[in-house]
Amino acid sequence: MRAGIWFIGARGSVATTSVIGALALRAGLADPVGCVTAHPALDVSALPGFDDLVFGGHDVTTVPVAKKAEQLAAAGVVPARLVQALEQDLDAVEANLRPAPAAATQAEDAALIAADIRAFAARHGLDRVVVVNVSSTEATPPPHPAHSGLAALAAALSGPDKVLPPSSLYAYAAFGAGCAYVDFTPSTGARLPALAELAAERGLPYAGHDGKTGETLLKSVLAPMFAMRNLSVRSWSGINLLGGGDGASLTDPRANAAKTASKQRVLHETLGYAPDGDTRIDYVADIGDFKTAWDLITFDGFLGTGMCLQFTWQGCDSALAAPLVLDLARITAAAHEAGHTGPLESLSYFFKDPLGDVDHALHSQWEALRAYLAGLGTGPDGAR
Numbered sequence: 404m405r406a407g408i409w410f411i412g413a414r415g416s417v418a419t420t421s422v423i424g425a426l427a428l429r430a431g432l433a434d435p436v437g438c439v440t441a442h443p444a445l446d447v448s449a450l451p452g453f454d455d456l457v458f459g460g461h462d463v464t465t466v467p468v469a470k471k472a473e474q475l476a477a478a479g480v481v482p483a484r485l486v487q488a489l490e491q492d493l494d495a496v497e498a499n500l501r502p503a504p505a506a507a508t509q510a511e512d513a514a515l516i517a518a519d520i521r522a523f524a525a526r527h528g529l530d531r532v533v534v535v536n537v538s539s540t541e542a543t544p545p546p547h548p549a550h551s552g553l554a555a556l557a558a559a560l561s562g563p564d565k566v567l568p569p570s571s572l573y574a575y576a577a578f579g580a581g582c583a584y585v586d587f588t589p590s591t592g593a594r595l596p597a598l599a600e601l602a603a604e605r606g607l608p609y610a611g612h613d614g615k616t617g618e619t620l621l622k623s624v625l626a627p628m629f630a631m632r633n634l635s636v637r638s639w640s641g642i643n644l645l646g647g648g649d650g651a652s653l654t655d656p657r658a659n660a661a662k663t664a665s666k667q668r669v670l671h672e673t674l675g676y677a678p679d680g681d682t683r684i685d686y687v688a689d690i691g692d693f694k695t696a697w698d699l700i701t702f703d704g705f706l707g708t709g710m711c712l713q714f715t716w717q718g719c720d721s722a723l724a725a726p727l728v729l730d731l732a733r734i735t736a737a738a739h740e741a742g743h744t745g746p747l748e749s750l751s752y753f754f755k756d757p758l759g760d761v762d763h764a765l766h767s768q769w770e771a772l773r774a775y776l777a778g779l780g781t782g783p784d785g786a787r
Contacts, residue, residue: 412538413460542657
């Protein structure tokens with residue numbers, strides 16, 4: 404299967420790191436460290452290989468992807484030797500990038516987005532295209548009557564109002580173009596009844612939301628530990644320091660609120676109650692694409708003895724996210740090829756705020772993912 408990955412936010416750090424990583428893996432210049440689909444316990448026989456991937460996308464910025472790659476190398480996010488070795492390949496990706504449209508109505512914008520994606524698929528002879536949102540976090544939009552049904556939404560998009568936030572407009576355009584959709588951000592994306600209706604009508608799968616790369620990954624491991632040991636968690640507070648474009652976008656209090664809500668959900672879902680405390684995200688421009696999270700957990704043990712656990716997580720956001728983005732795009736392309744439709748709940752392993760009523764404990768999510776991939780690797784007659 405020849406598959407395209409169409410990025411929303413294609414010139415950003417996560418998309419660029421994903422492209423560099425895939426090209427490096429294709430050329431044998433890197434090992435698949437961090438790629439979940441490289442785990443020997445998983446059956447990935449149905450997934451497109453790195454040789455089968457083609458990249459394109461939209462962005463509001465105009466910085467060439469090769470220039471962005473140089474910036475990431477200078478910041479220590481990716482090796483400079485890879486950027487130099489992949490210069491021609493990055494130029495080929497640049498030829499597939501398009502500016503975000505700005506037409507008079509959102510209906511016209513959606514039509515232009517869909518046309519760009521269809522042209523990309525036709526130009527490269529692609530069997531499937533997965534649209535992946537890795538753009539900056541949006542504020543949660545206010546409810547709108549048009550969000551509840553597809554007919555009302557289609558009519559409203561032809562008017563002068565901005566009915567959909569950008570992430571949802573791209574989901575609408577992706578489904579209109581016959582493509583699967585993955586939201587790696589906490590933005591609204593396809594989480595509207597009208598878009599679920601459109602995906603069902605077109606027979607398309609989608610996945611999300613908010614890639615689980617750092618602090619929340621640890622929460623999904625540690626919270627089940629407390630629950631299984633019958634220890635009472637009294638409080639769980641976290642402070643996150645983040646630079647880069649995503650950190651800058653989170654200086655908007657509304658976007659920050661959407662992000663922190665996504666990060667806290669795992670505790671209530673896993674423990675069965677919400678302990679005291681909150682998660683805070685602060686922007687520190689100087690640390691760029693790197694991030695630091697510090698958490699303090701207080702809990703009661705036997706006879707009410709008070710104790711605490713602290714941890715510090717320091718990592719590079721793009722280097723943590725990029726392999727997961729590639730995993731998700733490849734799995735979702737295979738799901739589409741297999742005829743799966745609707746929300747891909749079995750991909751909850753990858754997300755802070757996954758779609759559906761799913762278990763938030765990482766070990767349970769791992770088993771669901773393993774079983775799902777095994778099913779993708781089995782044909783309709785049970786043969787492999």
